[in-house]
Amino acid sequence: MIRRYTAIAAGATLALSLAACGGEGAGSGSADEGSESGGGGGEGGTVGVAMPTQTSERWIADGNAVEAGLTEAGYDVDLQFANDDIPTQSQQIDQMITNGADALVIAAIDGTALSSQLDAAAAAGIPVISYDRLIRDSENVDFYVTFDNYNVGVQQATALLVGLGILNEDGSEGDAEGPFNIELFAGSLDDNNAHFFWDGAMDTLQPYMDDGTLEVPSGQTDIEQAATLRWQQETAQRRMEDLLTSTYSDGTELHGVLSPYDGLSRGIITALRSDGMGDTIEDGLPIVSGQDAEIASVKLINDGVQHSTIFKDTRKLADQAVVTVEAYMADEEAEANDTESYDNGVKVVPSFLLESDIVYQDNITELLIDSEYWTQEEVESGVAE
Template sequence: MKRTARTRLGLKFITTTGAIALAVGLAGCASGSTAPAGDGGSGEAADDLTVGVAMPTETSERWINDGQAVKSQLEEAGYGVDLQYANDDIPTQQQQIEQMVTKGADILIIASIDGTALASQLEAAAAKGIPVIAYDRLINGTENVDFYVTFDNYEVGVQQATSLLQGLGYMDAEGKDTGLKDKKIIELFAGSPDDNNTAFFFNGAMDTLKPFLEDGRLTVGSGQTSMDQVATLRWDGATAQKRMEDLLTSTYGGGSKPLHGVLAPYDGISRGIITALQNAGYGENIEAGLPIVSGQDAEIASVKLINDGVQFATIFKDTRKLATEAVKAAEAYAEGGEPEANDTETYDNGVKVVPSYLLESDIVVADNIQSLLIDSEYWTAEEVAAGVAE
């Protein structure tokens, strides 16, 4: 019978005289908590436990923030942390995880580059009794992923499409159909095909757009509506810009024909799209004719564009909250328990349904930057004005 994550981690700390209990408090709990005995036997402090944290890249502001948030919260809770970024290179991430396992990481938190490329690394982790927490991106094709922390990714897609429809005038601030009968033209972009979240985002968005496409109020000018046609490998902004330029040439007369909106799944992609649109002469702001463009991740450069009336919206996924849930999951395993899941049905990785904890996200437009981002101290007013993180 396959060992559970709880059993596997417990076995790491069994000595010849029996298991030694662990008491690791959350950040802010009383100091002096003890961790389980290591392979050598006697009780150890929490900082004698190491959590390996594998993040995909430092080219995205979002992942830099995630990595630092996870690291700081783990360290505050008393853990040692091995944080590695893989520069969007799959072999690099595989090697980093292999090294974490070899060096004796007690728990792994992994935001994968390719959710299907880590089976052998996680098999090695399981052999050593190391629980694996998938962070924001589900790891597929293996039984050796124990828990998943993420946002409600289908709902994120719904919000992306909702923001596009709001910007186009088809939905009001409450997400209700305004009854606008005008016919408008849009284009669709999706994320990286090797990221499990991409399909959730795209399906949520398309289900939301479907009634407007079916009744003819919306038309995809290029006719490219399948995820295979609109995906953007590695979520790369330059790739998105090139595709937008090609679409403008092939479908929009190089910028001479109307285009009213673009579904964009991530702020880096949004900025590439906007650059192509502006270069084609679609205007310097929304009022002057720049199409409505959605986004995701509330990156500071895009928040400034929203504040300036260039990009219409983004989806705010508070990475501090996601990091907190990852740390809670790690602590549950360290204490010999199981993390609390609020979804045990949705995330099937092809081998098992992975117990998950889902967080909520928010649509950000110019009118709520203050309340959602500045008041919560995610960004400062000065950073929003400059478009640069301090």
């Protein structure tokens, strides 16, 4: 996807004039884990950008988009990926501060593990922008750019209800009455977003669980039981396999699975297919939700295997991060549209929230291809070019 990030630079000046406008493209890149990238120009100073991993194409997309926007704005950029290793990310941020970063954009692996780095940044007068994952338990977080993560959870649950026929895509009541058996998956407990996703989803599903329309045969309805450490696909696959053995080996039918991330969804689907539950939804595969519109999962949706995903246009999030950096570097107040929701345990962090969309098979073209997030060829192949 490097060709797309080259295209970002040409339009980044326009992007900076808007709070949340689209950039160009998304997908995977080819930098090595932990590698350092120098930006161009550097007239405005140096910005350290700390991303959690390159095992997810989503985070590669974010890192590259933020770097491209900041470079076009005249900053040197120190972009680092930490391979989902907390000590590595801590060391990378320490080095950014030592090297004289003027601002930090951080997508934390563990939102509670960076207190000493944030203290050092504050002592050096370096503003810290928390990127998509809220950094917790520190007063030294200046701003938060993210999506409306509670609503993302609502959308994930809504998509599951649509897949089961309980709701129609327009939100009206569907014809299906149930009862339907579902299982619940959550993200990594050290990621603050996982809790927002879970709360939004459970608030949406709970009325249907209370009236018996939905049932969870395993009884695992607490986030601690449903959590998936580090959002690992293999961990989700193993848990789904265990659930199938413990709860469904007697012939109990499974109708749907709430999954909060496409990587988990693919692990869950692998387990379901291996258990003989069907290859596609049409021939009996349970409904599985997702998030991030990763190209491998978009292909599965297009092929009728995965039911849905949530499209969070990370180009817009990257643009908003650049706008926010610009404000702090100019000693101006960054624009926030939420000053109440994101309490990190020490302070309510001013935030800018972006909206997301549910992707179904019938709106892939409208949401993902027409917006040039993915091409038709990529959707059909499941591989980013």
